[in-house]
Structure formats: C-alpha cells, structure tokens
Amino acid sequence: MVIIMEKDIQESYIENIIKRLDEEGFSIHRSTGVEHTLLGVIGNTSKLDVRDLKIMPGVADAYRITAPYKLVSREFKSEDTIIKIKDVVIGGEEIVIMAGPCSVESREQVMTIAERVSKAGAKILRGGAFKPRTSPYAFQGMGEEGLKILREAADKFNMLVVTEVMDKDQIELVCKYSDILQIGARNMQNFSFMKALGKTKKPIFLKRGIAATIQEWLMSAEYILSGGNANVIMCERGIRTFETYTRNTLDLSAIPVVQKLSHLPVMADPSHGTGLRSKVLPMARASVAAGADGIMIEVHHDPDHALSDGAQSLYPEQFDELMDQIRVIAKVIGRNIAERRDQ
Amino acid sequence: MVIIMEKDIQESYIENIIKRLDEEGFSIHRSTGVEHTLLGVIGNTSKLDVRDLKIMPGVADAYRITAPYKLVSREFKSEDTIIKIKDVVIGGEEIVIMAGPCSVESREQVMTIAERVSKAGAKILRGGAFKPRTSPYAFQGMGEEGLKILREAADKFNMLVVTEVMDKDQIELVCKYSDILQIGARNMQNFSFMKALGKTKKPIFLKRGIAATIQEWLMSAEYILSGGNANVIMCERGIRTFETYTRNTLDLSAIPVVQKLSHLPVMADPSHGTGLRSKVLPMARASVAAGADGIMIEVHHDPDHALSDGAQSLYPEQFDELMDQIRVIAKVIGRNIAERRDQ
Amino acid sequence: MVIIMEKDIQESYIENIIKRLDEEGFSIHRSTGVEHTLLGVIGNTSKLDVRDLKIMPGVADAYRITAPYKLVSREFKSEDTIIKIKDVVIGGEEIVIMAGPCSVESREQVMTIAERVSKAGAKILRGGAFKPRTSPYAFQGMGEEGLKILREAADKFNMLVVTEVMDKDQIELVCKYSDILQIGARNMQNFSFMKALGKTKKPIFLKRGIAATIQEWLMSAEYILSGGNANVIMCERGIRTFETYTRNTLDLSAIPVVQKLSHLPVMADPSHGTGLRSKVLPMARASVAAGADGIMIEVHHDPDHALSDGAQSLYPEQFDELMDQIRVIAKVIGRNIAERRDQ
C-alpha cells in the first residue's frame, strides 16, 4: 500500500497514521516529498481494506501496490499452467474445444450430438444435468441420470466430460461422472462453494460472473488455489452491460488481460456470451483470434426442440464449418486445433 | 406471449409456428392485421424462452405479456405483505430500522453498539457472524460464537436479530439464533440455496444482486415463495455501474418500482450502497424519502478499528442524528419511526 | 503522480524513467523502499497521461495524486459558489425549484403551467424550445418562437427562465431570452461547445452525461470555468445502467460526492432520471433529502397530449403535493424552500 498525505498536512496527522499501522504490525517507509508525504506500508497488506486508509484524517488517497491475489498471479508462477486430463492437454499449444447440448435431455440426444462433435474435433463433451434457471418453473435438468448419459457418451466417443455443479452438496456426485467441474457465473462469488472446490482434485472450469471485474474473478480462483486445487480454467462468458440486443457482452479483451496477469488457462463461451445462434460463429472465431486456450460451444441436432437455450445452439453443420475456420485461425498465432476424426 | 410476424410473410411460416406451439400444448389466438399478423400464445408461458420464438423463421419479434413471476406479484396478491416478528411489524405504517456492526468482533463490541442503537430507536440488530469476503485471506467471521453474541445482545436490549446465512448448510444453525435470515447480494441467484430457503419458516431478507435486474430479483423471491415461505423482505443495496467513486450505485428508484410490481416490503442498505461513511447519512434520508419500508445501517462505536467495512460505518452520534432526521421525513409521507427509548 | 517500480527492478530501468521525465520538465522525488522504489513526479502533471507511465518498462503501476481539475475543486476554492440571478439565489440556504413543461408547445400551454408552478413556489421556469431527439422524425421544438413565449411567461409570473442550448451557434439567440443556459447530457463532452460556454456570462446548468463519471463531469465544468465563466450549476439526471425498468438510474449519491469535491451547486432532475411519472415524486423527495441545491421537475397541465415526455410529467396537483412535502424535508437539513405565493 502507498498512502498519500494531503498537501502541507500537520505532522501530527502523519504520526497518527504511522502509529496505528505500527500497532497493526506493519512497517512504514516514510518519504517526505516537496508537496506530499508518502507512506509505504510493508507487510501482509492483503488483510487491509484500502477504503479504511482513504478515510483517515489527513489522507489524500491510498493505493494497493501489490495485487490482492497471489497464487494465481504470474508473479508467483511465471510459466503457464498446463492441465493434463487423460490425453487432453489444456493450456498448451493446442486450442481445446468443448461442445455439446445446453441440457442433457435424453440418451439419444446426447449420443447423437456427441458423435457429431467428436468427429468434428471436439475433445470435451459439455451438457447440463443440473440447470440453474432464473425461473423456478423452468426445466431444472435430469440430475444424476443426465450425468450417467454424459459419461457413457463421452466414453463411447473418446471424450472428456465437463458439466456444471450448482452446489457444494453436488460435488461428490458430479465427481463420479465428470472429468471437469463447471462453475456457473452466478456462483463465482459463492465463497463457501469456492472453498469446497479447493478441496477437490478435479479441474475447475470457472465462469466469470456477469458483473465480476477481472480482479474479482481472479480472487475467486485464488480461493480455489489457496484451498489446494491448482487446476483452474478461467472462462469468459459475457458481462452485463446496458446493451440489450445481445444477452450479454462477450468481453474478449479479458482473454489477453488474464493471460498477462495469471498463469491459468483462459477459454471463452460465445454461446452464452451472445445468446444468439447467428452471432456464435463470428464470436467463436474472434475468441480464437484473441488468443483463447479453448472455446465452449453449444451444439444441438434439433435446436428448435431443445429444452433450454435452443436459440443459441449451433446446428451440427455450423459447428463443422466453425471448426474448419478456427483451425486456420489457430495457426496464425502458432497454435493448433485437433483434426476431424473421420478423415 | 405475443408473436409479431414479419410483414407480408408467407402463410406457411405462420402455420408452422402455430403447429409447433400447438404441439407444445399452447392455444393460439391469431389476429391478421393490415401489416403484421399477430399470434397470441395462451397457456403456461413461463416455461417458454422468448428467444426461441424470436429466432423462428418469419418472426419479427416476440414479447412476454405476463411477468414471469406470479406469487410475488401485485396481480396475484394486491394488498401489502406485512411481516410480524414478535412485536416488530415490517411492511406496515412504521419504517423499521436495522442497525449494528458489519461484523461481530466481540461480545463487548456488540453489547456496546446494540445498547446505543436500540436507545436510538433501532428495533433489529444486524451483524455478520459469517462474512462473505472477496479475499480468502480476509477476516471470515466468528461463526456460531458470533451468533450467540448477537442473540444475547438482542435479547438484552429487546431487539430482533438479522444476520447473514452464506450457505444452505448454515440455515439450520443460523435459524437457532436469528429472527431473520439475511441473504447476500452474491447469493441472490444461488438457486439451490433459494429453494432451501423456501422450506424454512423464518423471514428472508433478500439483498439485490449487484448486477440483478429488478425482474431477476423478483424471480429469486419467487423461488422462495414457491417453496412455501411467503415472508420475503426485499433489500436494495446498490448496483454495479461504471461509476467508481462510490462502491456501488444505490438505485433508490427500485423502491417505488418494486412496490408497484410486488406486495413484498422493500428496504434499503445505504451503507453498502455507498461504501463511504459521509455518504450514508444523505442516502439513508433519501431512502426514507423514496418510500423504503425500512433501512439497514452499519454502526460501530470505534470504526477505525473495525475488522471489516469500518469505512462505511456510522459513529453512534451520527446514527442518533440520522434517526432524528428520518423521523420527520417519515411523517411527510404518512409513516413513522420508533421514538428514542431513553426519553 | 506516483510511479511504483516493480520489485527488485534493475537500476537502469529507474534511471531511464527519471531521465525521460526530466527531459519533459518534471522534477522527480525518489524514494527507495524495502520492496518497491517509488518516484514522485512534481510539476504540471495534468498534461501527462497516466497510461503512458504505466506501460513503461519496469513500472508496476502509476497513480495520479492530484485531481485533473483545478478551478472547480474545493481545494482551489473552499467556500460554496453562490449564484445570484435577479432575486434568485442558487447554492445558498434555499433549495431552488425549476419547473415547467418538457417542450414549449404553445403560448397558452406555457402560461397555464407557469402560473400553476409559480404559485406553488417554483422560481425558475423550464421548457424546451430546441429539443434534442434520438429520432430525426420526432418533434424538434418551436425554436425562437418558443423562447419568446418562455420569456413572456417568466416575466409575467416573476420567474427566471432556464432552457436548453443545443449548439454553440444557438448561444447568442438563447442568451437573449433565457437567464440560465441548460446543457443536455448528450452535449456534456462536446468540448468546443464547452469552450464557447466559457465565454458567455450566463450561468450554465450542466447536466451529467449518461455515461460520464463524476470526474469527467467535473472536467467538463472545468472547461467552462477555465474559459472565464464561473457560474456553473451541476445537474444529476440519471446514468445508464443495465436496469431497463426505469429510463435511467438516478445516481443520488453523486450529490454529496460533488458537494465534497467541488464548490459548485448541484441539482437533480428526477423527471429524466426515472422517465416515469409515478417515480418522480419519491425520487424528487429523495433528491432533496440527499442534499440537492435544487430540483428540476417536468409539469404539464395535460400530459396525455404533451408533444414530448408526457409520460414523466407531473400533473399540477402532484407538483403542489410534492412542494408541500419537500418544504418539510428541507427543514430537516437546515434548508428551506419558497412558500406558495397565493397564500
């Protein structure tokens, strides 16, 4: 922390602040400038609230010098975190594609879609068995039955499973079937959940909250890392802005920002980010061009009859087209995407 | 729902939509206008996603006519919900004041503050025993020990207790000590938590999420009511905007809006809404002037040494002054606030 | 400015920055701390872009210590700016009320409304003769004819005129008829306009842009003051947020914030801030309770037939009721509002 005292402030104000911070166990580095006296606060400042310093008498302003997160930062670990799950590597040279339906609706549905997307090159099968819904009257998911279907389909088509856990009570159950635990945007600041996730061994796919700053998002990841689980994948999925034409505003600049601040891999979810099928293709291409380590795409063989989010699901042929396009884009920035499997 | 077809659209598109909605069990009222054909969709439309209709071929636009919530609406219940807890009435003529420290720090601290605020006219004691903190390294609260202290202080000074539950696992424990369960802004769309709250019998104090529209906030209350608990108190506590001078932007217009749409009582929390002590007084007065059914205020006898949110806590003398001011303002709009108890 | 160097940075990086800033004419105060070296930049830093410093090699972060505005600040002038226009005093003990129709529609309309609002205690007549409209096809105002009507009505009922100038070309014309020049939110960062306003002698009523931070709003006022016109009245009129139920979100906390940072008077416009008649009364009361130096209210004797913004105009009886309410609220904070004139 750096505290900037008001101009020409009386010495007693400065002494007062030094005394109080000293009592709390901090060392102070005082620098008397021409106009302002600066106080550098040395010690574990992550427990200090910068607002408390700002309102102290005689203080003009106060700033946090070091980021409030540690374990997730590039300063703490400079090389990229690479997450290996079976034969899939996330955060390496390959851009990894997650695809599947919004919700698990039936065994047949999941099998059909899994076959299509795995052929096209997707390595991870997505699908919701527990669905967070704004309305208590909307379809809430198939539950464990859905998890079994996902596992079966993934095993058959040599894929991994990623699926949402809505609650810490569900962690154990979902761990039985899924390779990666997806955490929804609305749960990103559910801190007791974050703590519980820190104790699991499965990689966490952490979606950014719709009103979360990049720093808050990293702080939630910090909860998980500080609990003992170092395998967190960040996922940008759109933030809430005043614009209502799209469901959310996909903040693609968050991708290079997170890559600079943190060693964790970062993906994008253009399906939720836009909420509109016709916007998913351009934004998926843009995500790859912006440097994402992977993308998550909703695909449905019959989106008109999907039980949720049909409006943002790609037709399988659109997904094929997208894969062909992003394979070329990936190469532009020195990366690659898995080839079609049926060729 | 109303579906508006594109101008001069071919009949087959219209028939297609009618057929599909019919299959899903809806009745259709068709109206062929000069320019556009309109389709009224009749039935339980709360399970329809308006986006799915918007992207159907030939559809120009689609709108939800009826609100997606029911039980919380004025249409469902026109008279105000009045919540009685012991001798305190929330949602009636009296504007009810909740006050206390941000966090429970010690028995002595809570006793000191409770005595002061109860004398000034506050009827409900607030204080956090479990604290949701952005940083895993910040003070996380005293836990059950804190709950006991709150209960003891409230009983001694003839107050009720309101305190935050962070998690459905904590519900049972907190119910043992608290009269009202406070749900934090970050948990407002934690839907499995909302369902669990629907099964309790304690009144719920539901803070608005920082990025929640008023409709989403009412939908979260709908979860609780549809679960069987009709006693929800809505609390506006500031939304996230681009302005960074204040911690959040207290959206006071939400008060009259909620009062029009819903029968539930609505309060305001100017301490979190502004995050700055010097702004709490004006915004607390404004909350009462805007028609709030109550306000929640952080008060600390020694805010410089508070373990959390000291920057936004009022000194007891400021709280006294505020109470005197809002008693007059309440009368302007035909309401009242409890008198000082020591007079 | 304070520049914070990265931890354990090589000396050459520090020397480099000192050299460059020295070349640009700044003095540097260097402070070598335990972890970080700090550089205080002394001189006219208002021309420096803090981002340029942040990206220099070896820099961890950089902060502006002094506000980028000067003339509008409390530091520059500690006592409140009081603006006297004829017998009306803005920024003093009295809270001043501006009222009238959204648009000037006819002589009869303005006369009718002016009589009503002046009797109720409004001292300044508002009304648009030039209307900024989102649509080129909407009513654009009566122009000079409308200005003449405003002047005539104000003179007859002993009021001042405030009306919008949309363009620097209109300044001369509007100055002939109006006592105060109103600048719309969309023009707040039209800098050549701001410069032209600095050269007029009429007080400026400067609405906050819908996406303007408080600092940017003060910077626009700084343009006017630095041009030579010290009489600026700030007006909060709602900011754009994700919430769509209200037209804008009236940010009442901006009132005490501006009053702390600046000596300029600050008003509120709850009519545009909410866009909904039924929300104007509570938010107007709240504006006064929050400490506004005045409010601007749209009133229409026949809002159903208003040519613009009828939806947010009060009926005259509602305005009477509001005036009675805010007279009491004003006293709570040691201020007053003019009495009814017909009593």
Added chain:
Amino acid sequence: MVIIMEKDIQESYIENIIKRLDEEGFSIHRSTGVEHTLLGVIGNTSKLDVRDLKIMPGVADAYRITAPYKLVSREFKSEDTIIKIKDVVIGGEEIVIMAGPCSVESREQVMTIAERVSKAGAKILRGGAFKPRTSPYAFQGMGEEGLKILREAADKFNMLVVTEVMDKDQIELVCKYSDILQIGARNMQNFSFMKALGKTKKPIFLKRGIAATIQEWLMSAEYILSGGNANVIMCERGIRTFETYTRNTLDLSAIPVVQKLSHLPVMADPSHGTGLRSKVLPMARASVAAGADGIMIEVHHDPDHALSDGAQSLYPEQFDELMDQIRVIAKVIGRNIAERRDQ
C-alpha cells in the same frame, strides 16, 4: 406498435385509447383474445413515444413492432452499401485498413508513419488535427496545419485521409483536406451536428458512443442518411462498462448485429477499444475474425514520445505482424486484405 391491455379490463378503457389514437391520425386493429385485448396501431408510429402508451390507464404493456430507423435498415435496402472513394472500396470483399498516429504532431512524424503503414498495406491514413480532450489543459491538436500534413502524406503514399471533425463549424475546413469525416464517440448524439453532416457529400466514419445502444447508434446514422448523405461507415470503438482494466470494453458482437440490421459497412477500432498496446493485436485479429469490414489502428514510430495516446499505439513492426496475421484470417471468411506494397 402493439398495445396489450390488462386482463379483464373494462370496455371503456379500451374505447378511450382507441379514441385518442384515432384523434392523432392512427388506425387501430383490435384483437380480442381470451385473456388480453391487443390493439395494433397502424400509421407513422415513429413519432409516438412508447412510454406514453405504457402509462395510459388499462394498458399492461406496449411494444414498438417496427424499428424506429428506416433508411439505414436492411428492410429498406437489402444489399450491402459499398462506398467507393478514389480506388478504395469499403464494404466490399476487401477488408480495408486505416492506420496512422493518434495526433498529427509534425510533418516528419506523419511522413514517417504514413510510409510505413502504406507499405504494410493500409489504404487510409488516420491522424487527429483537432483533438477532443477530457482536460482543457491537454494538447488540443495542430488544427489546419495538421490537416495539410495529412493530405500531403496521403497523396505522397497513395492513401486516403480520415480525420476527426469535432464541430459543424469545422466541416467545411476538414472537407478541403480529408476524404472521410470521422465523428467521435462523444459527438454521436450531437444532433445538430448529425443534421449538418447529412448535407455534406463526404463519407462519414461514425464512431459508436460509449453508452450508446446499437439502436441509438443506428438512429444517429439515420439522421445523416435522412439529411441526404448515404455514405456512413459505422465504427465500434468500445463501450463503457464496470470493468476498468481496459479503457473500454470492445463490443465485437456489435459487428454481426449491425450487419444484420443494417446495410451500412461496420468497422472496429481496437486501439481505443482497449487503450493498451498489448491488447490491440489480439483484439484487431478478433475484429477481423468477427467480420468487420475494416479496422482502424493507431501506429506510432516512437510511441514513448507521442503527444497523445502513446500507450495504445502499435510499433510499426507490430503493425506489420498484425497485417500478416489478418490477411490469413480474412481468407477464412472469404475476404481479403491488400498485400504489402514493397513486395
């Protein structure tokens, strides 16, 4: 417009609304449904304010069926607008690159940069001669001298000029030197300016306001088209959100949205959209991948000494690298970018 009446409303309310709209010259199509009566309003509804309908007694809600803009819409003109200026074609198969310094600082500076960017394939030279600055104390541009330099450099390197006009008074002057008139984000809703631009013959490069919805942006273009100038190029340059790490949030989904709603070409400005050099490359690639018809990039041969926005200017070598990357990406979506000229 469609008006939805409340459930089981009395007939007199419906008659009342029909009567009033009839008086205003609209035809009404009435449809009596099972639950709600719907009223279709037929006529020139662009002059109606939907809020006025919403607050009429008995009205549950009201919606605008047809977009408030006409000339800019795909409905009005289905084929893409292609703008030809000398030998440059905007909105066709080629993605057109605008590049140059933020501000014109000297003849030497502009010549140096123009040579570099034109060799790399940029066809249009950008550079500010009149600079809108938040601070009245910041560098305000070289004025006409700067315009002359831009023209000379563009002519020498066979480029077009695009430069900002801040004010309608400057239009004539800037038209003498520039091929395209750039309108800054802060002026997008300066309606008297928009009207004046409608009367010029030069193509307009219309940046999106930082708080403008896509609809408002299109409405501003509508002002220009309705004035007689059909050559408008839309430019997404970032919107204001709660995220402060980047200067703005570049809303790339606006590109496919505008392309669907309108026939006008749409570009992106990743330099202002991010405000940070290291984020410009990924976001420029993403803009092309999202389908932009062109991008505008700030390039400076010595950004450390730039008089404005040096922090977001690319080094010439970075610009070369970017051009190589986006040439490949363009082909993925069936488009192309001019080759290097020195090869």
